[in-house]
Amino acid sequence: MSEAAGPLGPAGHNVRRNVRRLREERRWSYRDVEERLARTGRVIPALALSAVDAGQRHVDVDDLVALAVAFSVEVDDLLRPPVACQTCHGAPPRGFMCMECETSALPRA
Template identity: 70%
Template sequence: MSEPMGPLGSAGRNLRRNIRRLREQRCWSYREVEERLSRAGRAIPALGLSAIEAGERHADVDDLVALAAVFDLGVEELLEPPANCDTCHGAPPPGFMCMECETSALPIA
């Protein structure tokens, strides 16, 4: 029996948004990403990809590495906040969360 999924943290939220953005920029369907992941050695079904993008499924480390390879990026790039957010540009004020992209910044200690 699997453990219930807890809420996504900021890295998980960034990942799901970046995957959707990259997939849509390339005009790839979920099926196309699924096929590319299979060729890369990490099968994630289209339904699983959809669930990752929706924040309903966590991506594990192996998923993350395969997704980075498929999109030809470094893992860290998939986890970065969305710099293209018109509201906060990926950098909300310390202690706040952008309501548009849901990026949050730690308060200043």
């Protein structure tokens, strides 16, 4: 996992929120996730997972795949906007960001 070179983009925020949601739904600690990740062969320390959760650390492709395996979900499930938001349902209008869940939609090119 690498240090955040800049602010997270929309996909990075989706991954961050989905990892947090899945961890909280399962009532797993960061240590629990760390142990499950270690079994996949990808070691991500609890402190680094906390930084991902806070949006202070980017998730690289290998981390993304390992997180999907650890949570028994598809990679796409981590990349999609969370749909639990009662305000935007994971799909705010193009060019806007939901103030409730922080999901943003890219403006049309």
